[in-house]
Amino acid sequence: MMFKSPNAFLLLALLVLSQLIFEDQPVALGDNDLVKIGQRIYREGLLPSGEPLRAEMQGDLSFSGAQAACVTCHRRSGLGSIEGGRSVLPVTGSALYQPGPAGLWQKFAFKTQGNDFFRPAYSDSSLSKAIREGVTPTGRVLRAPMPRFNLSEADMQALIAYLKTLSSSPAPGVDDTTLHLATVITPDADAGERKAMLDVIDAYIKEKNTETRSETRRRQTSKEVMYTSYRKLDLSIWELQGQPETWEAQLQQKYRQQPVFALVSGLSGSHWQPVHSFCEHSEVACLFPNTAVPVIQAGDFFSVYFSKGPALEAEVLAKYLQAQAPSGPILQVFRDEPKGSAAAAQFRQAFGQTAVKDYKLGNAEKSDAAFWAQLLKAEQPATLVLWLANDDLAGIDTAALASSTIYLSASLLGEQMPPALQGLREQLRVLASWDTAEAREPRVARTRLWLQTRQVAFTHEVLQTNTFWALLSTTDAIKHLAGNFSPAYLVERLEDMTESLGVTSIYPRLSLGPGQRFAAKSARVLKFNAQGRLEAVSDWINP
Helix, strand or coil: CCCCCHHHHHHHHHHHHHHHHHHHCCCCHHHHHHHHHHHHHHHHCECCCCCECEEEECCCEEEEHHHHCCHHHHCCCCCCEEECCEEECCCCHHHHCCCCCCHHHHHHHCCCCHHHHHCCCCCHHHHHHHHHHCECCCCCECCCCCCEECCCHHHHHHHHHHHHHCCCCCCCCECCCEEEEEEEECCCCCHHHHHHHHHHHHHHHHHHHHHHHHHHHHHHHCCCHHHHHCCEEEEEEEECCCCHHHHHHHHHHHHHHCCCCEEECCECCCCCHHHHHHHHHHCCEEECCECCCCCCCCCCCCEEECCCCHHHHHHHHHHHHHHHCCCCCEEEEEECCHHHHHHHHHHHHHHCCCCCEEEEECCCCCCCHHHHHHHHHHHCCCEEEEECCHHHHCCCCCHHHCCCEEEEEHHHHCCCCCHHHHHHHHHEEEEECCCCHHHHHHHHHHHHHHHHCCCCCCCCHHHHHHHHHHHHHHHHHHHCCCCCCCHHHHHHHHHHHHHHCHHHCCCCCCCCCCCCCECCCCEEEEEECCCCCEEECCCCECC
């Protein structure tokens, strides 16, 4: 073999050497404890001793603990970001243990300058020096914001062991030609909504796979980094059975049978917690499910929702009523199930524990005419908050509510005026995080037209528009993975891209950022006009 330049020979030699180095320094399967220690250092900034990780920045600035954690800049995936206009390069094993910049992602997305392009592969010893002293294998001194870390030899070995696990092998559910996805449907989901969602998913996947035929050919010739991520999509429908406490085990079994790269969209009735727990425990991205019971839990990473649902509406209602300063008793009525209970708890906490009176309907308790007559006569509320669905309103005594203002949840009731409350139109108010039908029409029109041209009936506007948006945003983010098939990186790309993807959304604005898991962050108070359509009473309120 002849080389046209010494540089070509040198680069080939470095590539071969890097493979030998990386292969000679594997993370043994028995080193799980070491990896866990390194993971805690990387993600939490905590040493195995329990002491905080300590680091120093140029200028004698020191910091520790979570502020010093590697994840702060390099993110959960280890694939970096941009901080202060500067690129924060990947620290995954596959990137570090080959000559830099490693792979297409760095070459096209974050270009480096000077000799750094031909940085030789790191070894364990040279990586330790870079972390402690900020010096690369070429002798270049790393500038801010890269700190210098005070790590013992044992702690350094643990951190390096963890870095080697990042992007060190193909992600579950991805091979050279196919990317496997799934959508989850819980047994308490509505049958009509199930069909409406699956019709959208089926049409979308067929369309994308038709496009992928040409994209696959383009990938073979294009220099654009995004084409390295194109795959045929295979989407499985994971239908759960039985009680919620069995769902996570069912999901684990389905995942073992067919690993997937992400869960996309999905549908639930009154429960989603087991699906959320599966995604967090298995580190599978769970993206924009159709659920009124999102899990609100600080620190969870892999589950991303449209909004907090009824809990967001409750926070907004509390803020709105505090500004209105209503007089008279405030009564909220809800069922003893996740949707209503979560909203009631959030409203009580946000408005004030002693200012709100609760009535919790038991699972088997009937909300018939006798119930409503007795409750309203006893409480005589000036403000009535109903975290209920239409079925629970059927027997309501409208005469007893002639002087009450009634607040309803769009997440639980939808956008139609409840038939039982037709005579109380002037007193009804609705909390909603999405736009009115008129305001969102220009954005929804694209979804409607897309579905109509593919013979998909547009029967559930909010549900089907959300499903289409979830699929569109997920596949767009996958294009920009640049071949780095990391579930964590997929979530991070959505964190960065969501704000620019709202052209088909029912929400006026969707945005995410590092650590944010609810894209719609505000809601407002609406009322029914004479034509029965919702119109705004308040501005958008961000609690």
